Amino acid sequence: MKPIYYLVDHNNFVFNTFDSRSEAVAEYKKFYKNGYDVEVMDFHQRCEALAAQRARSERALRKLKEAIEKEQAQ
Secondary structure, three states, X not given: OOOOEEEEEOOOXXXXXXXXXXXXXXXXXXXXXXXOOEEEEEHHHHHHHHHHHHHHHHHHHXXXXXXXXXXXXX
């Protein structure tokens, strides 16, 4: 499988995908120079970032549900 690289911001938004790391880094430099907070991720890093984001979302949802249940119990 050919490696895939992603140009991603801090919210896990993908600006672009690349077939080579050198292309991704060149584009990263352009975005960074213009003030964007971005990073280059490979496929595995992207999967880990999405799994972490999902875990945070599930925790937040669970806390919200608990708060609603607690409020309804009162």
